Amino acid sequence: MNEERYASRIRQALNYGLNDISPIAARRLEAARHLALSKQKQKVPVLALAGGLLSGNGSAAMRGPFHIPYARQIFAVLALLVGMWLSFYWHSVQYINQIEEVDSALLSDDLPPEAFFDDDIFEWLKTDDSSPD
């Protein structure tokens, strides 16, 4: 609470003091304020990862003619989609290799495919009939 009161008093003192500031000091203060604001603006594009990456120059991307709205979000979605497709592609390569191996062995086996796709027949083929009933 004491700090707030102290801050309030300082603010009041500064406000009263405004009337007594010379025009030269006022202009210098104004210039200093503009300089501080311009430096603060330059920091924003540095944080804008997607904008900076897409343009190669962060500050120009935010102010220049090639500014893309929602660039960061678009870039994130594209990266996600590419990542997903790569994962699916890898899965498909593995799956196809697997069935390719089985199919080529199955089709060149001594037993024809008919021996395998009928569940009843294959189960019967597997049973040992040599034992007496």
Add this chain to the structure above:
Amino acid sequence: MAKNRRLIAGLILGLVLSSTSLAQPPTTAIIGTPPQPGWSLLSTQQKIILAPLASDWDNMENIRRKKWLGIAERFPKMSPTDQAKVQERMHEWASLTPAQRAKARDSYKEFNQLTPEKKQALKEKWETYSNLSEEEKQQVKQTKKLPRPATSTTTPANPPAETAKPQ
């Protein structure tokens, strides 16, 4: 809350992607397979090897085309006997339903786990079965037993009274 929503969305996506029947290729594999060439774009060698599939090729899904192109790559390394068998069975295999192909693959994997003696016994049994008439095959499917060979039939202990009645 947001974390829970993301978790639920992830679970739903996972379920959707994995919710394919066993007979169908996984959705992820279907999405991840790039477009494959049509019949007219195949090389001459590929066309010769895959000739039995010529009429079906353009209607095939990319995933099946890619698999057959892979088999065509393996083809030159096979023995001439195996090459003949593959080409002879190619069309019939492609015309099976996805469920039949999936079943055949599963059974074949199971068959490969058997000992050499059991494999041989199974092959001999198939040989006998494949030489039966259609009626006898149906009988085998119902009774799960091979019909006794005519030479091994002996006079039963109990005479077949019912069959003798009409005479």
